[in-house]
Amino acid sequence: MSSARDIILQRIGKAIEEGRAPPRSERESGAEACLAAKENVLVPAGANVSGDEAIALFTQKAQSVQTTIRHVAAISDVAEAVSQYLTAKNLPQAIRRGSDPLLDRAGWEAQPLMEVTIGPSDGSDRVGLSVAVSAVAETGTLILSSGPDNPTTLNFLPDHHLVVLSAARIVGPLEEALRATVAEAGPAGILPRIVNLITGPSRSGDVEQQIVLGAHGPRAVHVILIGDHPTAV
Amino acid sequence: MKVHSAEFIERSAEAIGDKQLQRALGNVRAGFIGKRAKAAAALPEFEAIRDAAVGIKNHVLDHLDVYLERFEANVNAAGGHVHWARDADEGRAIILDICHKADARTVTKGKSMLTEEIELNAHLDAHGIEAVETDLGEYIIQLRGETPSHIIAPAVHLNRDQVEADFRRVHTGFDKDRILDTPESLLGEAREVLRQRYFEADVGITGANFLVAETGSTVIVTNEGNGDLTQTLPRVHIALASIEKIVPTMEDLSTILRLLARSATGQEMSVYTTISTGPRRNEDQDGPEEFHVVLLDNGRSALLGTEFQEVLRCIRCGACMNHCPVFHAVGGHAYGAVYPGPIGAVITPALAGIDQAGHLPNASTFCGRCEAVCPMRIPLPKLMRQWREKEYEKGYQPGAMRRGMSLWAFAARHPRLYRFGAIIAARILSGLGGTRHRLSRLPLASGWTDARDLPAPEGRTFMQAYAKSEKAKRP
């Protein structure tokens, strides 16, 4: 069963030792040290932002990849923002969302005409609503983790993907967001099945290298940003 | 891996005469080069990040066995399965076995060059399992029965009217009078057709751009979202990855991601970077119940510790072919191998044997642009030269030269073809000569240029110049 495994590992071990690599014991300690250090390799100066600066940079970068952003003051304003988005896009007042408890407080009671269903998408929903765990200012990237609260199908099957993001969860560089995701995975350190890094709506350049939005994933990504307005955009 | 590199010269001549292809190849020059340059220039630390990434990968290659074992342990801890394949046969057998156990009739596929390398689709097909490509470019070439001509833009050799004709031929359920002449309408139709296929599939197969040792995660990087639907909707997800794809930590992943999209498409980040760890959890409401990672060696461990080790740093961004004048002139299919362009010229002899692909390293002008843009600073021209030396030692060169001579002889017997070939060659060589109008390297004729520069042709052949002067003389 493991014979191919052992042979490949032996081949590798032998080959690197015949090259200029250290012997096995040093390889073990070398790898261990690197894994334990989790060192930031080289964070670009421009990505090292926080607070208002991070919000401003996230906004600018997200918009540059065709993500749209709506600012609201509190979680209770989200339902209204969703309703206005649907109206603006000429969509029926209907969305599907995960069971994230944060969204229970989104103010649905003020939108009696909106049909809100909960659970993963089967492909028939026009609009999905998720909650992002964090976002990366450096590239305007949203980070979403799978789980019962935020099923992955909501991120890909509906035409419009609406994402609730708390401004306080925006960090500067990518490694900071990923390290936090690993830290939140708990003591066993096992990540959720899927961590999605989403930078704009889906697109393809496969026909004559012309970029067209709306490939297999959503045609539109709309962020509802809760919290402070950026001081400068 | 089937390789038809021996016919490189013949195929190139055909490619240069193919008007559709030449029109499509214009998109490579026009699209990729400027976008990459702009993206690299916009990040002040770009060069320093390249150095850092080289350091990460060199460290990984020197500690590869330890990292693979760690990766395996972490995949297991998350409830996934790791399979090891020494070669293409083993890789295909493992995947087929998983498909059989899942009672699979249809599998969807995310874009994966490695599945091309092991010719997976044909193998599944031979065993009654339909493999459906879901990346738009891969889908198009699958309809045409072709192979990818570029590692990140598989259908870059085609124009939209060709795609339209294919869709009209295959998508018979649609209105015959529909308008289908824009990239938007073509994409929309493919999206509609493929949506159903994702739901029908029993198994989803993806590649992996990275394997993260510290978490046992596989990572795919895409723009379309097809890879995500492929690995989320079916009951079983198989990720096929070659052993050198390891990065130790999330920080290392972050560093290399800053190079990948910028070098490939000029984006700062591709639309989807997806980190997958284990199968769905008990409380999850979607996602696959089984997660398998197939680790493929297929000749790579044999490069470790050798003068070719550096090629294992490759992150398959495609920048080397996007900037290669030979690729611009002949496209990817002329190489007759899974991986075209400079990276193909270096990796194909390693994977398929130097007797099969020994003179691909000659398909270069040694202009050095590939090395200049390679984010992982792989010395591609040097490695090509090393293969040429090996080829020479093994005595394969005369065969290649014989083939070159027989092509010349064929063309010489067909004056119109000869003249046409000469016109194209004069144009290419003129372009390569640059403003100095000197060629320090002549493709396929290094015996001439090793010791001296050849004056580059002015861009016209003697026959053209003659015809023009004759015309000018007429009243």
Ligand code: SF4
């Ligand atoms: S050799 Fe370098 S430029 Fe070419 S695909 Fe690999 S990483 Fe990219």
